[in-house]
Every structure is written in structure tokens, then in C-alpha cells.
Amino acid sequence: MELGVWPESPSFHDDELGPIPAKWKGICQNGEDATFHCNRKLIGARYFNKGYAAAVGSLNSTLNSPRDNEGHGTHTLSTAGGNFVAGASVFGFGNGTAKGGSPKARVAAYKVCWPPVDGNECFDSDILAAFDMAIHDGVDVLSVSLGGDPITYFNDSVAIGSFHAVKHGITVICSAGNSGPAPGSVSNVAPWQITVGASTMDRQFPSYVVLGNNKTFRGESLSQKAMTKGKFYPIVDAKTVKAANASSKDAALCKPGTLDPKKAKGKILVCLRGDNARVDKGQQSALAGAVGMVLANNDLSGNEIIADPHVLPASQINYTNGLAVYDYIASTRSPVAYITYPTTQLDTKPAPFMAAFSSKGPNTVTPELLKPDITAPGVSIIAAYTEAQGPTNQPFDTRRVLFNSESGTSMSCPHVAGIVGLLRTLHPDWSPAAIKSAIMTSARSRDNAHEPVTNASYVKATAFSYGAGHIRPNRAMDPGLVYDLTYQDYLRFLCAQGYNESEIQVFTESPFKCPKPMSLVDLNYPSITVPNLKGSVTVTRTVKNVGEPATYNARIYSPPGLTVKVLPETLNFTKVGQEMTFKLTIEARKKGAAQDYVFGRLIWSDGKHYVRSPIVVKASS
Structure with a gap:
């Protein structure tokens, strides 16, 4: 499994990981736009600053480097793929063995953000150049802890870059943003991205x-x-x-x-x-x-x-x-x-609960798509840190640490990336959409006190905060069923958004003629969202069996004021890879239908697997 680049040298052989795959040949190089550190730690790094230079003019030579002078990149990359390090702590607090989600992974860093100029620090051209290089380098997973306000997909560099990455089989994980608890603040909302909110863990100081x-x-x-x-x-x-x-x-x-x-x-x-x-x-x-x-x-x-x-x-x-x-x-x-x-105190309760800063739905670009998709630990996360900055990341701080505690959806994003790396190792044939589905449908919306997950005010949170729920890596290994999607499905989604041929060409690189129109609510997504229910609607989904032959029965928790029925109620899978389609009909009751969003859940279960999908509905007035 490659989280990033495995540099090549003719005589290189790693005792733990075995021979270097042929696809990495020639990666280790120095060029005008790239600097690589090729060594036994299997770490690659590139920088992209031409867009930044075009805005600010001539750059100091120190900026022509992928070195992390701020700490953000070191912290997030070590969370995703850091190796085992004993005795890691922040001033002795939280002392223990640190490791990333995919320890011993081959990792690469792509630096695209620089000292702010006029409020901008990550330029679109640099972001897109980094995506292109990551695709060229052959990475398997991209952890993207950056973003801005939610905007249309054809104007969103992260959405465009991640689309092309997913087209090449790369799973892209993105931060939901730190603009919570305001509703509609979630960013990185494209369906081909895994969008991650931030919640607490059961360790406190x-x-x-x-x-x-x-x-x-x-x-x-x-x-x-x-x-x-x-x-x-x-x-x-x-x-x-x-x-x-x-x-x-x-x-x-x-x-x-x-x-x-x-x-x-x-x-x-x-x-x-x-x-x-x-x-x-x-x-x-x-x-x-x-x-x-x-x-x-x-x-x-x-x-x-x-x-x-x-x-x-x-x-x-x-x-x-x-x-x-x-x-x-x-x-x-x-x-x-x-x-x-x-x-340092462990096993605290309740945990997790949602961070107040974590950006929330509904999705303001495509209301028919629930975002965020998942939540993961993002508060007081201890991970590696640059020694170019003090732990407060402020100019006055002359202290230096090897590990630091940071908070944000930037920190929760690489938790999911590390888990995706493990899933890629276990299931190399799964598509990015299948991996996303496994993570979402196996998530949990209860805390360690067996109560519903709350927000920072201890009020019951909703799917607009946590998406499908809090991530559970072990359950994601064996989800039973997955909701899969292809590159063509995403193009049809863009057509359903009403994008014209030139706008869609930003994603396809070649002309694409939209087929028969599809309903956005019918995108084969692991969650079900109907933002404007008028009377009733029937939603279509297809699930693929990735486990043993089994019979799955449906269980529905209808949102308040609504009636939800599924047909068929039983799905009998006789082989791995078999797909079956079902229809979910949602109807507003004549009396008692809420005028705001309400939340429910669909669960398919064979007694061993529980394939959970949030149902999010707002009835029209």
C-alpha cells in the first residue's frame, strides 16, 4: 500500500517492506519544481509555488523547498502514516507510543500553502499541480487538509483535482472545515471526496x-x-x-x-x-x-x-x-x-462529542448530498511537529517540541486517510467509492456511554454534524455490503447539477455528452438526503455484496412525521460481487410533517453485518 511516494534507487531494498515496486522507478530526483529526500525512511516531498509566485513576485530562496516551517503538514502526515515512536509526548503529557493510521506506509508530502498574501496562502494552480503530480507519482491515498468556502465544483480546485485523482483510483479524504457550529458551513462537498468532521476522543488533560x-x-x-x-x-x-x-x-x-x-x-x-x-x-x-x-x-x-x-x-x-x-x-x-x-487521563466519558468548530451541513452546493460524510478524532491530537516553530505556532514561542497537540478538521482528516490506507491494503480491488461506503455504513452515532453523540453543548447532534457517524476502522474492514460508484456516475451527477459541456470538460478533459437526466437523490450514495420533499419520493439504491453469501433484511427508523418503506425488504446474495437494487419510498404524513430537516436511518443486516445509511429529509412547505 502506498500513501505516497516510494523513492527508487538501483540498490534499494527495505528489509521490512520488501523489494520496491517497479512503478516507483525514477521517482527520486531533483528538478525545477521538485525536491525529494530519498532515504530508508521512505519519505518523499515536493513543493508547488508558481501560482503563489505569480501573485507575490520574486520569492525568497527559502520558499523553494518542501520543508515544513509551520507544523501543519508534519502533524497531519504523521497522523496518516507515521511510524511507531516510543516515548512520544507534549512536555510529558500523553506519553506513549505514537503511530499513524497506516504505520510503515510509504508517504509523500506535497506542499502547496505559503505565507499569506492578501488573505490567500493556497493558490488554485499550485493545488492542481500537486494533484497532477500525486497522480503521476502513483499514490493510493490523498489526505487533503485544506479548503475554502463551499463553491460550485467547476470553480473548486480541490474538487477538480480530487475528481481526477479518483478517476485514477486514488481515494481522496478532505477536511470539512472549521467554521462551525454555523449551519451550512461545510466545505469540500463533492461526492467523490470523503469529507471529515472533527470530534473528541476519550483522552483529556x-x-x-x-x-x-x-x-x-x-x-x-x-x-x-x-x-x-x-x-x-x-x-x-x-x-x-x-x-x-x-x-x-x-x-x-x-x-x-x-x-x-x-x-x-x-x-x-x-x-x-x-x-x-x-x-x-x-x-x-x-x-x-x-x-x-x-x-x-x-x-x-x-x-x-x-x-x-x-x-x-x-x-x-x-x-x-x-x-x-x-x-x-x-x-x-x-x-x-x-x-x-x-x-493525563484516559477512558473519559462522554466521548466522542462533536467539536464546536467542526463545520456542519446542510450541503449548500448540492443539498441532495449529505456532508460531512464521517467524523473522526480532531481535538487535542498529538502528532509529530516541526522544530522550526514553537508549539503555540506563534512568533513569541521559542520552545521546540518533537510532538505537539493540535485541533481542527485538518487533524481528523488524516485519521481517516490512515484507515483508508489499511483498507487499500486489505482490499486492493475496492474502488474509492466502495472504501467510502465501507467507512460510512459501519460508523456509529453513539458515544462510549451508549448515548447519542452530542454537540459541544451536550445537545444531541445530527447527521449534519457527524455525517454517517464516528469512524470504526475494524468494522470498516468487513462491511458486508457497499454502495459503489464509477467515474461515469460522477459525470452523470455533474450533468444533473445542470453543468454545461464546457463546465464538465474541466473534469473530463474531453467532450462529454450528458445521457438521460438522473435525479440527484438517486446517486448511489451511502446516505439518503431529500431536501425538498413534496408529498412522496422514491429513491433508488444498489448494493454490492463484498462478504460471504447471505440474506439481508431491512430495518427502518423513519424520520419524525414521515413514513418510509423499502422494497424489497429482503436481499438474498448468493455470491461475492453480486449487486441488488432496492427502492426506498419516503412520504410526508398529512399531519405532523416537520418543516425543518428530520433524521432517520436505514439498516441492512444479515445478523453479522449492519449496513447503516442516514436518512435526511426536509418536507416542503
Whole structure:
């Protein structure tokens, strides 16, 4: 299995992986647009900056390199394919053996993002050039932790590039975006992409805020520095130590230049989450002479706690606890507190729940297509990091680490990529669509307390947050049935979108005549979405048996206010590879049909396999 490039040299032979495949011959090279590091670690790297150079002009020679000076690429690639490394930790926290999803994979990095210019850092021409090179290099899996606002497919470089990759049998995994919890914020929404949301895991780094009134609030942190155990310090709302020329609002957020050192010195500041970076708030507090920081979530962040490597003793607490701390400060003449040193805790509950930042559906480009497809761990993920940056990724941080904790859908995306790499090894004959189906239909929408997955406010989440659910790699190995799709199916999908011949040619590279029109709801996708139900609709799907001969029976959990029926109710498969078609009829009840989206589920089961498909419907008014 190749996650990326396996460099070739005439005498190269790896004892663990065996002889190098012939397809890698000649890959190791130096050229105008590529730099490769060919060694026994089997790591390749290329850079693409011609589009960037066209926008900014002559480039510093240091930018003609695939070296990761920011940390994002190192972190994500090691998550997808990093080898086993004992003793990995962030300042001793989370200590253990690190590994990527596909350890010992042959990996390649394609650098397309550069220092921002006019708000742009990843240019379309560079992204497309990287996709072309990855296809040329013969990779099997592409992990794409980048994207922008959702736009039409023929204007979306990631959608175009990933289409061509999938056409060549490459599975492409993309981040859903970090614009949550706003509805309709999900990006990378093409059906040929696996779009990944971010959720928590059952590992936390608790750090407690202890108040002078004996109340204790659990937060999280990866602060390297510790307070004197049990020693209390004055604690204040950051807006009360604002600089003379600063607004109370900005000071409450601990923005640069808003805090008065004469007022803040020796105190613990309570900074409100929002606007500027969480770690920047800690830095501003430290610059003002504060001895510690309590980072209080705003209402949008809810219970989402992210463990950051702050530069001073700090703890991030949830919204409810933040309100209690503010109340204590306001009601006490001399409020005091201290912050405990963080620890590592495993097997926490509930987990997972959805990250507040994770972008949500509905899909604003094609409402008939549920996005995101899946969710995976994306909060406080420990992975390898560049030593060109400090762990806060801020200019002021002179510390250096080999591993760092990062959060975002950029972090959840390579989790899925690593799993896809393993599936490619186990099932080399599966198409990208079959792999996606296996991942989606085997997912779970309950947490480790056996309760429905919630959002960051502990309110029951929906498929618009997690897609088909939280990924389960072992179940994806043997899904029983898959919903498959071909290159031609995706072209028909583009035709159904109403794209004209010149727009479709962006994907085909040659003229393509649209066949008989298809309904978008009939795309053979592992989820079923009807955004504008008028009376009733019948949806067609085809499933392929990838397991032993078996008989599958349908079980339906109808969305509220709707009646759902499937025909036939039983599918009898007598051989591997056999395909069978069924029809699902969804009807709005005359009374009680909701005017907003409602959610249900279809499950095909033979008693061993459970092939789950979300049903998402909005009845028209």
C-alpha cells in the first residue's frame, strides 16, 4: 500500500517492506519544481509555488523547498502514516507510543500553502499541480487538509483535482472545515471526496481551577509551567485590567495591547474565548505580568475544551463554569484562585462529542448530498511537529517540541486517510467509492456511554454534524455490503447539477455528452438526503455484496412525521460481487410533517453485518 511516494534507487531494498515496486522507478530526483529526500525512511516531498509566485513576485530562496516551517503538514502526515515512536509526548503529557493510521506506509508530502498574501496562502494552480503530480507519482491515498468556502465544483480546485485523482483510483479524504457550529458551513462537498468532521476522543488533560470559595472547576491544559501547589493568587476579569486606550470588550478577550501591566501583574486573568488565538491570550497575559490564565469558553464553544501548550499556567474551562468564575469574581471583595498542574487521563466519558468548530451541513452546493460524510478524532491530537516553530505556532514561542497537540478538521482528516490506507491494503480491488461506503455504513452515532453523540453543548447532534457517524476502522474492514460508484456516475451527477459541456470538460478533459437526466437523490450514495420533499419520493439504491453469501433484511427508523418503506425488504446474495437494487419510498404524513430537516436511518443486516445509511429529509412547505 502506498500513501505516497516510494523513492527508487538501483540498490534499494527495505528489509521490512520488501523489494520496491517497479512503478516507483525514477521517482527520486531533483528538478525545477521538485525536491525529494530519498532515504530508508521512505519519505518523499515536493513543493508547488508558481501560482503563489505569480501573485507575490520574486520569492525568497527559502520558499523553494518542501520543508515544513509551520507544523501543519508534519502533524497531519504523521497522523496518516507515521511510524511507531516510543516515548512520544507534549512536555510529558500523553506519553506513549505514537503511530499513524497506516504505520510503515510509504508517504509523500506535497506542499502547496505559503505565507499569506492578501488573505490567500493556497493558490488554485499550485493545488492542481500537486494533484497532477500525486497522480503521476502513483499514490493510493490523498489526505487533503485544506479548503475554502463551499463553491460550485467547476470553480473548486480541490474538487477538480480530487475528481481526477479518483478517476485514477486514488481515494481522496478532505477536511470539512472549521467554521462551525454555523449551519451550512461545510466545505469540500463533492461526492467523490470523503469529507471529515472533527470530534473528541476519550483522552483529556485535566487542569483544575480552584477558587477561594472552595469551588473547583475542571478544565484542560498542556501548560509546561506550574503554580506553587496550593498557593492562591488574586483572580480578575481581564476587562478590569484593561489599558487606558483599550475597549472593555477587547480586554475581556485579552487581545494584544489591551492589558495594563500595572494592573495585571501578579494576578490570574480570566480571558474570554473568541476572536484571537487561545494561546495568544495566554501570551498577552504573560506579557502583562499575569501569573496565570483561566480561558473561559463563550456560548458558541459550549463544552468544547482544547488542551493547548500555553506559555504560562493556564486552564480552559467550559461556558457554564466560566459563568460561575465570573460570578465569583463579581461577588467577592478579594477573589483568589490557583490552577493545578495538568495530568493525563484516559477512558473519559462522554466521548466522542462533536467539536464546536467542526463545520456542519446542510450541503449548500448540492443539498441532495449529505456532508460531512464521517467524523473522526480532531481535538487535542498529538502528532509529530516541526522544530522550526514553537508549539503555540506563534512568533513569541521559542520552545521546540518533537510532538505537539493540535485541533481542527485538518487533524481528523488524516485519521481517516490512515484507515483508508489499511483498507487499500486489505482490499486492493475496492474502488474509492466502495472504501467510502465501507467507512460510512459501519460508523456509529453513539458515544462510549451508549448515548447519542452530542454537540459541544451536550445537545444531541445530527447527521449534519457527524455525517454517517464516528469512524470504526475494524468494522470498516468487513462491511458486508457497499454502495459503489464509477467515474461515469460522477459525470452523470455533474450533468444533473445542470453543468454545461464546457463546465464538465474541466473534469473530463474531453467532450462529454450528458445521457438521460438522473435525479440527484438517486446517486448511489451511502446516505439518503431529500431536501425538498413534496408529498412522496422514491429513491433508488444498489448494493454490492463484498462478504460471504447471505440474506439481508431491512430495518427502518423513519424520520419524525414521515413514513418510509423499502422494497424489497429482503436481499438474498448468493455470491461475492453480486449487486441488488432496492427502492426506498419516503412520504410526508398529512399531519405532523416537520418543516425543518428530520433524521432517520436505514439498516441492512444479515445478523453479522449492519449496513447503516442516514436518512435526511426536509418536507416542503
